Amino acid sequence: MLTIITLTLTVLVVAWFTARSGNPVNHTPEFLRRRIFNWVPLGVTYALLYMGRYNLTVAKNAFGDLMTKADFGVIFGWGTIVYAFAFIINGPLTDKIGGRKAMLIGATGAAIMNALMGVFTYLKPEMSLVLVFSILYSINMYFQSFGAVSIVKVNSSWFHVKERGIFGGIFGILISLGIFLAFQVGQLIVDRLHTTTSGGEITAIDPPYWVFWIPSILLFGFVLIDFLIVRDRPAEAGVADFDTGDASSGEDDRPDPLRVILRKVVTNPVVLTIGAIEFCTGVLRQGIMHWYIIYGKEMGYIYDFFITKHWGLMLFLAGATGGMTAGWVSDKIFGSRRGPVAALLYGIMLVCVIVMAFSLNNLWVLGICVVLISYCVIGTHGMLSGTASMDFGGRKNVGTTVGLIDGMVYLGTGVQSLSLGYLTTQNWTYWPLFLIPFAIIGTFLAIKIWHAFPNAKGKGGH
Numbered sequence: 001m002l003t004i005i006t007l008t009l010t011v012l013v014v015a016w017f018t019a020r021s022g023n024p025v026n027h028t029p030e031f032l033r034r035r036i037f038n039w040v041p042l043g044v045t046y047a048l049l050y051m052g053r054y055n056l057t058v059a060k061n062a063f064g065d066l067m068t069k070a071d072f073g074v075i076f077g078w079g080t081i082v083y084a085f086a087f088i089i090n091g092p093l094t095d096k097i098g099g100r101k102a103m104l105i106g107a108t109g110a111a112i113m114n115a116l117m118g119v120f121t122y123l124k125p126e127m128s129l130v131l132v133f134s135i136l137y138s139i140n141m142y143f144q145s146f147g148a149v150s151i152v153k154v155n156s157s158w159f160h161v162k163e164r165g166i167f168g169g170i171f172g173i174l175i176s177l178g179i180f181l182a183f184q185v186g187q188l189i190v191d192r193l194h195t196t197t198s199g200g201e202i203t204a205i206d207p208p209y210w211v212f213w214i215p216s217i218l219l220f221g222f223v224l225i226d227f228l229i230v231r232d233r234p235a236e237a238g239v240a241d242f243d244t245g246d247a248s249s250g251e252d253d254r255p256d257p258l259r260v261i262l263r264k265v266v267t268n269p270v271v272l273t274i275g276a277i278e279f280c281t282g283v284l285r286q287g288i289m290h291w292y293i294i295y296g297k298e299m300g301y302i303y304d305f306f307i308t309k310h311w312g313l314m315l316f317l318a319g320a321t322g323g324m325t326a327g328w329v330s331d332k333i334f335g336s337r338r339g340p341v342a343a344l345l346y347g348i349m350l351v352c353v354i355v356m357a358f359s360l361n362n363l364w365v366l367g368i369c370v371v372l373i374s375y376c377v378i379g380t381h382g383m384l385s386g387t388a389s390m391d392f393g394g395r396k397n398v399g400t401t402v403g404l405i406d407g408m409v410y411l412g413t414g415v416q417s418l419s420l421g422y423l424t425t426q427n428w429t430y431w432p433l434f435l436i437p438f439a440i441i442g443t444f445l446a447i448k449i450w451h452a453f454p455n456a457k458g459k460g461g462h
Contacts, residue, residue, distance in 0.1 A: 050178020073421015091403020106146025172323015184312025282412025
């Protein structure tokens with residue numbers, strides 16, 4: 001029931017948020033309707049990719065001693081490093097083939113890999129778990145890397161720069177929905193399908209193969225829906241193209257050669273700064289999202305304390321509100337600049353991480369800090385990876401730009417995974433101490449791009 005209520009509220013909140021954001025470039029009603037039909041199935045597919053990515057964390061707790069913290073750190077670390085470097089290939093490839101095809105490839109590959117991880121789990125692995133999961137999860141993460149590139153690439157032709165704060169908010173909601181599906185629904189799958197109880201007490205947890213199979217089935221279904229409905233550009237869907245007002249404004253639609261794309265992206269100081277900020281975001285985001293629930297299980301209150309018991313819901317609410325707030329503030333208060341929002345949110349994260357260092361034994365203070373960090377980190381990620389990448393890369397080169405920026409997110413994720421898997425095994429006090437320097441660096445870099453805005457060659461709506 002909680003899942004149904006949450007999903008229903010998601011639809012209502014997105015509809016309200018979109019309606020309240022107005023129509024600053026005077027799109028036609030027909031265009032607005034077709035845009036909804038384009039991004040909704042694409043967005044749900046993106047959320048399901050998250051479900052098929054972070055289900056590993058839920059599986060880790062269900063595996064118990066079969067997958068230690070160090071094992072989890074190795075598996076997730078290798079997967080995220082593959083994800084980060086996959087963008088070197090998949091970013092330019094998406095610019096060449098289009099976001100729709102890239103999403104179909106990514107979702108299909110992730111569905112197959114999740115199915116295989118479920119098969120391996122069903123066979124009740126023992127000695128070979130780390131090796132096999134490292135391989136399968138790394139391949140899964142290669143295909144997962146098409147997700148953010150694809151959705152941003154497609155929507156870069158459907159949203160004007162003045163509307164992209166709206167999209168950044170929607171992007172944050174979709175990320176949060178995926179996290180909710182992974183953690184809350186994933187845990188529900190374990191509880192209902194793999195857990196044996198007696199007298200209200202848990203007596204056994206079977207290998208959680210349905211945690212992998214259910215996302216796989218859903219992804220295959222949405223691959224078909226995307227194939228039938230999603231289109232790369234408005235003109236391909238029967239409505240007029242328009243000038244998006246970003247860094248590609250005034251240029252023709254012919255793809256740039258790879259050397260030109262790379263030169264535009266890697267010589268843009270704003271893009272490089274955003275990439276460095278998002279490296280820190282990757283450390284903070286996953287350093288909270290994964291390790292808090294593992295900490296709660298190890299401390300023995302995962303099923304007793306409200307925030308840990310409903311961790312997926314907490315992440316969803318924090319991330320969705322963070323994404324919406326950041327998008328609205330960016331467009332309405334800061335004139336569609338993304339830097340000020342990122343700087344303010346990073347400042348809050350820095351304070352919260354410092355407080356965490358003194359609050360590991362205080363359930364409510366620690367819980368409030370991790371929820372606030374989740375609020376800020378998704379708002380920042382939506383503004384930078386989801387929105388600024390379109391602004392400064394332009395619709396023609398956004399795949400490569402998102403590849404660089406989101407690749408840095410997951411490079412940071414890999415660093416924290418390998419580091420915290422080792423450090424938390426030694427002592428949990430190292431957990432927040434490890435995160436503090438990245439919060440400081442992220443805050444400083446976000447302030448540096450406070451005034452950054454894309455240099456558009458043209459402007460316009462329909």
